[in-house]
Amino acid sequence: MAMNRIADTTNAVEVHGVVKHYGETKALDGVDLAVPQGTVMGVLGPNGAGKTTLVRVLSTLIRPDAGSAFVAGYDVLRQPRQLRRVIGLTGQYASVDEALSGRENLYMIGRLLDLSRRAARLRADELLERFSLTEAAGRAAKGYSGGMRRRLDLAASMIGAPRVLYLDEPTTGLDPRTRNEVWDEVQRMVGDGTTVLLTTQYMEEAENLAESVTVIDRGRVIAGGSIAELKAKVGGRTLHVRPVVVAELPSMAQALDEYGVHGATADQAAGLLSVPIADDGQLTSVVRALGAGGFGIAHMDTHLPSLDEVFLAVTGQRAGGTDPTDPTDPADPTDPAGTKIEEFAA
Amino acid sequence: MSAITLSPVERPDDAEGRIGLRANLRHIGALARRNLMQIKADPESMFDALLMPIIFTLLFVYVFGGAVSGSQHEYIQYMIPGLMAMMGMNIAMSVGSGINSDFKTGVMDRFRTMPIARSSVLVAKVVVEMGRMMVATTILLAMAFVLGLDVRTTPLHLLAAVALALAFGASLVWTSMLLGLAVNSPQAVQGIGMLVLMPLQFGSSIFAPTSTMPGWLESFTKINPLSNLADACRNLVNGGPVAHSVWITLAWSIGITAVTAPLAVMRFRKKT
Numbered sequence: 001m002a003m004n005r006i007a008d009t010t011n012a013v014e015v016h017g018v019v020k021h022y023g024e025t026k027a028l029d030g031v032d033l034a035v036p037q038g039t040v041m042g043v044l045g046p047n048g049a050g051k052t053t054l055v056r057v058l059s060t061l062i063r064p065d066a067g068s069a070f071v072a073g074y075d076v077l078r079q080p081r082q083l084r085r086v087i088g089l090t091g092q093y094a095s096v097d098e099a100l101s102g103r104e105n106l107y108m109i110g111r112l113l114d115l116s117r118r119a120a121r122l123r124a125d126e127l128l129e130r131f132s133l134t135e136a137a138g139r140a141a142k143g144y145s146g147g148m149r150r151r152l153d154l155a156a157s158m159i160g161a162p163r164v165l166y167l168d169e170p171t172t173g174l175d176p177r178t179r180n181e182v183w184d185e186v187q188r189m190v191g192d193g194t195t196v197l198l199t200t201q202y203m204e205e206a207e208n209l210a211e212s213v214t215v216i217d218r219g220r221v222i223a224g225g226s227i228a229e230l231k232a233k234v235g236g237r238t239l240h241v242r243p244v245v246v247a248e249l250p251s252m253a254q255a256l257d258e259y260g261v262h263g264a265t266a267d268q269a270a271g272l273l274s275v276p277i278a279d280d281g282q283l284t285s286v287v288r289a290l291g292a293g294g295f296g297i298a299h300m301d302t303h304l305p306s307l308d309e310v311f312l313a314v315t316g317q318r319a320g321g322t323d324p325t326d327p328t329d330p331a332d333p334t335d336p337a338g339t340k341i342e343e344f345a346a
Numbered sequence: 347m348s349a350i351t352l353s354p355v356e357r358p359d360d361a362e363g364r365i366g367l368r369a370n371l372r373h374i375g376a377l378a379r380r381n382l383m384q385i386k387a388d389p390e391s392m393f394d395a396l397l398m399p400i401i402f403t404l405l406f407v408y409v410f411g412g413a414v415s416g417s418q419h420e421y422i423q424y425m426i427p428g429l430m431a432m433m434g435m436n437i438a439m440s441v442g443s444g445i446n447s448d449f450k451t452g453v454m455d456r457f458r459t460m461p462i463a464r465s466s467v468l469v470a471k472v473v474v475e476m477g478r479m480m481v482a483t484t485i486l487l488a489m490a491f492v493l494g495l496d497v498r499t500t501p502l503h504l505l506a507a508v509a510l511a512l513a514f515g516a517s518l519v520w521t522s523m524l525l526g527l528a529v530n531s532p533q534a535v536q537g538i539g540m541l542v543l544m545p546l547q548f549g550s551s552i553f554a555p556t557s558t559m560p561g562w563l564e565s566f567t568k569i570n571p572l573s574n575l576a577d578a579c580r581n582l583v584n585g586g587p588v589a590h591s592v593w594i595t596l597a598w599s600i601g602i603t604a605v606t607a608p609l610a611v612m613r614f615r616k617k618t
Contacts, residue, residue: 060459061458062618081461084461091452093452095451095455099384099388108376109456114369114461
C-alpha cells in the first residue's frame with residue numbers, strides 16, 4: 001500500500017473534535033471517535049443527530065469547520081484522493097444508477113476503480129453471485145425491489161475491496177427478512193477484515209453487528225463503549241404483558257412483587273405491564289406468578305431497549321455531571337428523551 | 347446469499363493519489379458509457395435531438411419563409427445556418443435539468459467518494475452532449491438538403507460551420523450544467539433556461555434579418571453571440587466575409603467555457 005500512510009495505526013478511523021455547523025444548526029459539535037481496525041463501530045442516534053454528517057465528513061463529501069479526522073491513516077482534509085481509494089460508502093438511499101442493469105452498474109464502478117475490462121467484468125459477476133443478484137443482473141436496477149437495490153449498493157461498495165466501509169442506516173426502510181440478509185452480508189465483510197462504521201437508529205441493529213457503540217445527539221457524543229457496557233447502563237430486556245382484563249393491571253404488578261419479581265410498571269392507558277428482565281429465569285417466574293394469581297394473559301413478548309429508552313437512560317445518567325444552566329445541554333433531565341426525538345424527526 | 351469467495355482485487359496504487367491522464371480518460375469513457383446507456387434505457391430523451399430539427403425546419407420554412415424572404419428557397423438559405431447555431435442551445439438545455447435530477451439519487455455521492463477526478467463526471471456529460479448535437483445537426487442538414495439547401499461554398503466550409511456551432515454548443519453545455527448544479531430543482535433549471543433561451547434565440551439574426559428591428563433590439567442582436575454564430579454559419583454556407591464573426595464566436599465559446607466550466611466543477615464538488 002501507499003508509503004506515506006501511517007504504517008501501524010491501530011485505529012482505522014480516528015475523529016478528533018470535528019465540528020460542522022450549518023448556520024445555527026450544529027450538525028457536529030466536537031465529535032471524537034476511534035474505530036479499531038477490523039471492528040464494527042455502531043453510531044447510534046435519532047434523526048438529525050449528525051450521523052449522516054459524520055459519514056459525509058469521513059467520506060470527503062463535506063469539509064469539517066474544525067477538528068481533524070483520519071481514515072486508514074489518511075487525513076480527510078489533506079489527503080482526500082488517497083482516502084477515497086480505501087473507502088466504500090453505502091448510503092441511506094441506494095447510490096446506484098437506476099437506468100443501468102445491476103451488472104452494468106458494477107462494471108462501471110470497476111472501471112472507475114481502474115480495474116481492467118476483464119477484471120471489472122469478473123469482479124462484477126462474482127459480486128452479483130455473492131449477493132444473489134445473478135438472475136436479475138441484466139435487468140435495469142429501477143425494477144429491483146428495495147432489498148435487491150440495497151444489496152446491489154453493498155456490492156458496489158465492495159468492488160474495490162475497501163478497507164473501511166461506511167454503512168449509513170443500511171436497513172432503514174427494509175422488511176425484516178431483507179434486513180437479515182443485509183446483516184449477514186455485513187458480517188461476512190467484517191469476517192474478510194473490513195472495518196465498518198455503521199450508523200443506525202436501531203439498538204437491535206447495533207447489538208447484532210457492532211462490538212462498540214457511540215451514541216450521538218445534537219452533534220455530540222453522549223455515550224460510548226462496548227455493547228455490554230451500554231446495556232449495563234440502559235438495562236436489559238423488558239417483558240411486555242397484555243392482560244385479558246386491563247383493570248387487573250395493578251393487582252398483577254402487586255402479585256409479581258409478592259412473588260419476588262420487582263420493578264413491574266402498569267400502564268393503564270396502553271393496557272400493558274412492563275417487567276424488567278435480568279435473566280431468563282425471571283420469565284418463568286413471571287408466568288408462574290401470574291398463573292398462580294389466576295390472571296388471563298392475552299399476549300406477551302420481550303423487547304430490547306428502544307433508542308428512546310437508551311436515550312432516557314444515557315442522558316438521565318449524565319444529568320448529574322453536566323451544567324444544569326445550559327438550556328441546550330442534551331442531558332437536561334427535565335426534557336424527556338421521547339419528546340426530544342420527536343423534535344428531531346420534525 | 348451464496349458462499350462464493352472473491353478473487354483478490356489488483357488495483358494500481360499511487361501513493362500520491364494523483365490521477366494520470368490515461369486513468370482520467372478511462373474514467374471519462376466509463377462515465378460517458380453510463381450516459382449512453384441511460385439514453386438507451388430512455389429513448390424518449392433523444393426526441394429533442396431527433397425531432398426538433400425536423401419540426402423547426404418545416405415550421406419556420408413554411409410559416410415565415412414567404413413573409414421574411416419572399417420565397418421558401420431563399421429563406422432556407424437564410425435560416426438553416428441559423429438553426430445550426432440554435433441546435434447546440436436547445437440540446438444543452440436538457441443537460442442541466444438532467445444533472446440536477448442525478449443529484450436526487452445517491453449516485454453522484456458515490457462518484458464523489460471514488461478516486462476519480464471530479465471533473466470527469468461533467469466532462470463525460472459534455473462528450474455525450476456533443477454526440478447528441480452531431481446527431482441533431484446531421485438530421486437538420488439532411489432535412490435541409492431534402493428541402494433544397496444549396497451549399498454555395500465547399501463541403502469543407504459546411505464542416506467548419508458545424509464545428510463552430512459545436513464549439514459554441516459545448517460552452518453552453520457547461521453553462522447549463524452550472525445552472526443545473528446551482529439551483530434546487532430540475533423544474534427551476536428548465537424555467538430559468540427557457541427565460542434565457544427565448545430572448546437569445548429570437549433576439550438574434552437566426553430567424554430574420556435584424557435591419558427591420560427597432561434600434562434597441564438591433565443593438566441587442568449585435569452583442570448576442572448567437573447572432574454572430576448564425577452570421578458565421580450563414581456566410582460559411584452561402585459565401586461572404588466570415589473572419590470577423592468566426593473569431594467573435596470562438597472568443598465567446600472559449601470565454602464562456604473558461605468561466606462556467608471551473609465554476610461548474612466547483613459547484614459539483616460542493617453540492618450537497
